[in-house]
Amino acid sequence: MRGAAATLRHELIGLSGVLERNAYLVKRYVWWELAFFVWSLANTLTIVFIAKGIHAAGGKLDVDRATTTLLIGAVIWSYLGVVFEILTETVAWERWEGTIEYTFMAPLARPIHLIGMGFFAVIYGVLRTAVLFAVIASFFSLSLGGANFVAALIVLAVASVSFIGIGMMTAVLPLISPEKGMQMGFIAQGILLVISGVYYSVSVLPQWMQWLSTISPATYALRGIRHAILDGYGVGAVWSDIWPLIVIGAVSIPAGLWIFGVGERHAKRHGKLKRSG
Amino acid sequence: MTAVEVHNLRKEFLRRDAERSGLRRRRRRVPALEDVTFSMERGECVAILGQNGSGKSTLVRLLSTLLLHDGGSAHVFGHDVFRQPRAVQRLVNRVSVEASFFKKMSSTENLSYAARFYGMSSRETKERIPEILGRVGFPEKRRHESMEHLSRGMQQKVSLARALLTSPVLLLLDEPTTGLDPRSKLEVQDFIREVWASHDATILLCTHDLAEAEVLADRVGILDRGRLLCLEPVDQLKERFRSETLEEAFFAATGREFEQENEDEDAERGVFA
Numbered sequence: 209m210r211g212a213a214a215t216l217r218h219e220l221i222g223l224s225g226v227l228e229r230n231a232y233l234v235k236r237y238v239w240w241e242l243a244f245f246v247w248s249l250a251n252t253l254t255i256v257f258i259a260k261g262i263h264a265a266g267g268k269l270d271v272d273r274a275t276t277t278l279l280i281g282a283v284i285w286s287y288l289g290v291v292f293e294i295l296t297e298t299v300a301w302e303r304w305e306g307t308i309e310y311t312f313m314a315p316l317a318r319p320i321h322l323i324g325m326g327f328f329a330v331i332y333g334v335l336r337t338a339v340l341f342a343v344i345a346s347f348f349s350l351s352l353g354g355a356n357f358v359a360a361l362i363v364l365a366v367a368s369v370s371f372i373g374i375g376m377m378t379a380v381l382p383l384i385s386p387e388k389g390m391q392m393g394f395i396a397q398g399i400l401l402v403i404s405g406v407y408y409s410v411s412v413l414p415q416w417m418q419w420l421s422t423i424s425p426a427t428y429a430l431r432g433i434r435h436a437i438l439d440g441y442g443v444g445a446v447w448s449d450i451w452p453l454i455v456i457g458a459v460s461i462p463a464g465l466w467i468f469g470v471g472e473r474h475a476k477r478h479g480k481l482k483r484s485g
Numbered sequence: 486m487t488a489v490e491v492h493n494l495r496k497e498f499l500r501r502d503a504e505r506s507g508l509r510r511r512r513r514r515v516p517a518l519e520d521v522t523f524s525m526e527r528g529e530c531v532a533i534l535g536q537n538g539s540g541k542s543t544l545v546r547l548l549s550t551l552l553l554h555d556g557g558s559a560h561v562f563g564h565d566v567f568r569q570p571r572a573v574q575r576l577v578n579r580v581s582v583e584a585s586f587f588k589k590m591s592s593t594e595n596l597s598y599a600a601r602f603y604g605m606s607s608r609e610t611k612e613r614i615p616e617i618l619g620r621v622g623f624p625e626k627r628r629h630e631s632m633e634h635l636s637r638g639m640q641q642k643v644s645l646a647r648a649l650l651t652s653p654v655l656l657l658l659d660e661p662t663t664g665l666d667p668r669s670k671l672e673v674q675d676f677i678r679e680v681w682a683s684h685d686a687t688i689l690l691c692t693h694d695l696a697e698a699e700v701l702a703d704r705v706g707i708l709d710r711g712r713l714l715c716l717e718p719v720d721q722l723k724e725r726f727r728s729e730t731l732e733e734a735f736f737a738a739t740g741r742e743f744e745q746e747n748e749d750e751d752a753e754r755g756v757f758a
Contacts, residue, residue: 218604225601229587232598236589236631306585310647313549314602315574476553479498482546483585 222316226324227331230294234332245336252282252344255407273438275348280434281406283344287337287364288371288426289397294329295375296393298322300382306483318472319465322379326372334364354440362443363432366453370425373460374400380471386480400426425456486562488655488687489525489548493557494518496543517543519711520557527562527654530681530688531716532702534695534735540711541691542581545659548689549579561655575603578653582660584640588633592618592643595632596650603651610650617646621676638669645676649684656680658690662697670697677701695731705731709739 234241259274298321302308311321345352378396382389403417404410404426410418421427432449435441443450475481496518501510518540525531535541546552548559550570559566561573586595593614600610618628621642632640641661648656658677662670674697681688681701692698698705699719706716715722715738719731726737 221604221606222602224607225598228601229590229594229598232590232594233587236587236594305587306583307587309546309549309551309581310579310585310599311602313551313574313577313579314599315571315604316602317571473553476551479543479546479552481551483583 218315219317219320222314223320223324223327225316226321227328230325230328230332245340248286248336248340249343252279252286252340253347255282256344256348272348272350276350276352276438277434278407279341279344279348279350280437281430283337283341284364284426284430284433285401285406286340287333288400290333290336291326291329291368291371292375292378292393292397294332295322295325295372295379296382296390298325298379300390303382303386303483308481308483312472312481318468322376322465322468323372325379326368326375329372329375330365330368333368334361352437355437356440356442357437359441359443359446360433360436363429363436363446363450363453366450366457367425367429367432369457370429370453370460373457373462373464374425376461376464377467380468383468383471383475383480400424403427405430422452423456425453425460428452428456486527487524487560488527488529488562489523489689490560491524491544491548491557492522492559494521494544494547494554494559495556496540496547496552497555516711518547521708521711521713522557523706523713523716525687525689527687528685529704530690530702531704531706532690532692532698533706533708533713533716534692534698534731535708536693538710539708541693541708542659543711544708545579545581545657545689545691548573548655548657549577550574576653577655577657578648578651579657579659580641580644580648580661582663584632584637584644586632586640586643589631591629591631592623592635592646593628595643596647599647600650605651613650614646617650618643620649621646622672636669638665638672641665641669641673642676645673645680649680652684654686656686656688658688658692660692660694661690662692662694674701695735699731707735707738709741714738 256275256278259269259271259278262269262274263271299308302311374396378393381392385392403413403421404424405421406426410421410427413421428449432446435446435449472481495516497514497516499512500515501512521544533541533544543552547554548561548566550566550573554567562576564572564576566573596614597607597610600613605613615625615628619625623639623642623646627635632643635643645661661677662673665673677688678701680686690698690701702719704716704718705722707714715725717725722734723729723731726734728734728737
């Protein structure tokens with residue numbers, strides 16, 4: 209019992225080390241953070257203005273609803289990008305800085321390492337997304353009085369588990385392919401962007417893409433969050449979007465850990481667990 | 486007590502040929518370590534001498550649990566390196582030729598998070614980090630400066646501090662003074678000597694610096710093209726090869742000058758070093 213408590217303490221301290229390191233990096237790269245935030249802001253604004261653009265061009269649509277729909281899509285996509293990016297950096301950034309060997313030879317359980325990265329990604333991503341949402345919303349006179357932000361946050365929190373699981377799967381790519389891994393991660397992200405209904409309903413997709421959309425957690429996250437914010441739905445009303453997220457999360461986390469483990473063994477066998485250059 | 490026991494350790498890497506066979510490049514196996522056998526007693530300092538591409542770094546990376554072997558066995562304080570990596574990781578730390586830090590972060594920040602991975606709480610590191618940085622002669626006023634602003638010698642001192650912070654019982658030093666100016670080199674060597682004398686540490690020093698091996702190690706091994714040719718105290722080594730100097734002994738053992746490198750083979754093997 210005492211041994212188990214000591215092990216748990218050791219792992220929790222290790223997890224705090226992952227959070228601590230990432231917090232230092234955010235602090236030290238604060239100007240980069242600011243630059244990326246401004247870029248995300250400009251990018252999101254460009255997308256959200258599309259609704260007004262269509263209206264100005266004579267298209268018939270509920271501008272407020274379309275604006276909010278696009279806003280949610282762009283902001284959640286930005287959140288997903290942050291989570292994936294941070295998890296992919298588990299390997300890529302460490303390889304670039306040369307610390308990869310020191311981290312991977314430390315007595316830190318890999319699930320704790322990856323969950324720590326995921327945990328940081330979610331904390332950082334939620335804060336960044338909330339600020340982004342607030343700033344963009346201030347550009348438009350959107351009426352969000354009926355929005356159920358608590359339910360939206362719950363959907364996001366549940367979806368984040370699945371995002372972390374998928375992020376773990378993409379994090380392995382730079383491990384097994386130092387030169388192309390990061391870029392292969394972008395492909396996985398791009399596929400999610402197309403099939404998950406980020407800026408449109410998945411019903412407009414070809415049938416085979418609609419089938420694919422059912423295994424993307426982003427599909428349920430976006431639909432649930434949109435219902436919560438646009439229609440004021442509570443947790444009960446968006447349960448049909450929450451339970452698939454729970455199922456995908458329950459599968460993707462163990463699958464992500466397993467895939468990363470396989471990738472790590474491959475890297476150790478072929479000498480790829482080393483710094484660049 | 487045996488600290489390190491390596492028996493017939495073998496490691497090969499796949500290498501793609503420059504020439505294509507059909508659409509694909511042919512692959513072949515290149516040995517990095519071939520049946521390496523040796524042991525180290527607790528508290529001993531052993532130096533492994535070898536040129537670039539001789540397999541020194543492969544040996545260190547195998548013992549650091551960063552590589553999986555292709556044959557043989559390796560044990561650290563009785564723990565199988567490949568079957569019980571977590572147990573080995575708790576006992577081992579390392580200093581490599583590149584200091585390897587998050588360069589925008591300070592020395593204190595780099596040491597702090599790294600120590601957490603070894604289970605050290607913030608209360609422990611608050612006391613230990615200034616103490617250990619003081620011991621390696623790192624100036625107090627620079628402890629919050631980014632690593633990128635520090636000299637190579639200074640970075641290597643922080644690297645030593647990082648390794649010692651976790652109190653490893655086996656310290657793996659992979660060319661720790663390569664590329665340092667003479668003064669920094671002497672300082673790092675002095676510190677290694679001090680650590681060895683004051684800590685209950687076993688040290689495996691891989692180097693191509695003959696003088697460094699001679700002054701620091703109890704026994705010196707010669708690793709050539711993945712094969713450990715001998716491992717003996719320097720005097721016995723010189724006696725065996727009837728040599729006046731370690732360099733002559735190296736030449737007699739390998740049939741090559743120490744600085745002479747077989748360009749083709751070493752370029753090929755160098756990718757693993």
